[in-house]
Amino acid sequence: MTDLPEQAPLAELREFLYSYLEGTPRAVEAARGVSFEVRRGERVGIVGPTQSGKSTVVYALAHLLRLKEGQVFHEGEDVAAAGYDRAALRRSVGVVFQRPDFQILEDVVGKDVAFGPTAAGVPAKETRERVEESLEAVGLSYPEFRLRYVHALSGGQKRRVALAGVLAMRAPLIVLDEPMAGLDPRGRDELFGLFERLREQRNLTMVMCSSSLADASLLCDRLIVLEEGRVAMDAPVREVLAGADRLDALGIALxxxxxxxxxxxxxxxxxxxxxxxxxxxxxxxxxxxxxxxx
Ligand SMILES: Nc1ncnc2c1ncn2[C@@H]1O[C@H](COP(=O)(O)OP(=O)(O)OP(=O)(O)O)[C@@H](O)[C@H]1O
Ligand SMILES: [Mg+2]
Structure with a gap:
């Protein structure tokens, strides 16, 4: 090992503030000074009661919000700095939305997973390889699923197609908004198994928000607990669970x-x-x- 300076965190929010409908009487302060780091290979869960700002925070990490106050860093660089290549940044963060219907752009599975790499200019042969690899990685057999219609799939399968599309982009950071929401028990089991496999196979960094502390505890290494747009706790999973009284007082189902x-x-x-x-x-x-x- 060489004596390199310690690597910057993969992503970081610093004093992130965000309001919806700013300047109107219905303005909502969704994030009120949120700071945390995400290191490479970590799986970070964002939990908190309803409306606590979970989705807002993960959208900020995925650079989907127009930043007004606070800073977002990617690999140590301020993404709002002049000259920063934000188009490249978009490609290095994959987002899986809460509703896969928002995400799925093509009617046929194989085409949908190919959409991102194709749009990014990846050559056809490599795109095909990536589609096969990504579908197999999410447990959907390429020969069996590539020509299937997306609308005929189950909720769990649709979410897996959405995830395959993100994996096909080879993004080092994957951000997921409520990945378990709306799935039946079988779909949930499938997705749990998939996350376990991904953890073993790839050096992926994941940030997911979840309204279920139980799900996030099983899927993540570290949890960030939000309360009304502020960080109430930020610690390894077990340390957070040790504070059961505090979690209960925050109105989080244990x-x-x-x-x-x-x-x-x-x-x-x-x-x-x-x-x-x-x-x-x-x-x-x-x-x-x-x-x-x-
Ligand atoms: N597009 C929007 N326009 C106006 N207000 C919004 C919008 N999106 C979110 N908000 C408000 O911002 C606050 C934080 O919302 P956010 O969706 O980030 O919380 P959340 O913890 O993800 O909520 P949920 O548990 O419902 O998913 C809430 O008060 C919400 O009503
Ligand atoms: Mg949400």
């Missing part, structure tokens, strides 16, 4: 094992709440019951 552990603390005050699964809760309980019997 994941089941966390909620149960919090209830049980009335009789077992040292029971931890930084639990991801029912099994972990069981283990923590057995440990404490064993101790009290010994």
């Amino acid at each position: 994941p089941e094992p966390v909620a149960l552990a919090r209830e049980l603390r009335k009789i077992l005050p040292d029971l931890p709440t930084d639990l991801l699964t029912e099994e972990e809760l069981e283990e923590a309980l057995l440990e404490r019951l064993g101790e009290s019997r010994a």
Whole structure:
């Protein structure tokens, strides 16, 4: 290893402020000074009660908002600086919108996934390879799905096509707005499995916002909790879950094992709440019951 200076974070918001309908009586301050970093390879979840500014924050990271106050950095560079190549930047951040219908531009799966690379001038042969690779990466067999009509797919499959389109762009940062919203249990399971595989296979950095703390806890390494457009917590998942009382006070629904552990603390005050699964809760309980019997 050479003695390189520490790499800049992949993305960063600094004192980001944003209002919708500014200058009108219905103006809404959606972000009120949000700062955080996203490092390479991280999976960051943005959680918070409804209307807390989650979507606004992820849109800022995807450079979809006209920035007025605060700064957005990409690989250490201020994206609002004169001469910064914002077109190139768009290509280096992939966005998966909450509603795949907004995203899907072509009626046939293969064509839709090819849309981005084609528009970016990637040669036809390479585009074809990328389409195949991306569809396979999201668990849709290329020969089986490339000629299928998008409108005939299930919700989970549509979201996977949207994600394949983003992967085909080879964007190092992927931003997702409520990726689990509106999916049936099967679609959710498929998507969970997919995110696990992507994590193993690719060095992708992902930022997703979710109204479900349970989903975000299972999918992410670190969570940023928003409250009325401000960062209330920013810590590794377990550290955030350890603050169950605080989360509850913010009006965030707790994941089941966390909620149960919090209830049980009335009789077992040292029971931890930084639990991801029912099994972990069981283990923590057995440990404490064993101790009290010994
Ligand atoms: N296009 C818009 N025009 C006006 N106000 C908006 C717009 N989009 C969002 N807002 C307002 O900005 C605030 C933050 O909204 P945002 O969508 O970022 O929150 P959120 O946490 O993603 O909400 P949700 O849980 O509903 O997805 C809310 O008060 C919302 O009503
Ligand atoms: Mg939202």
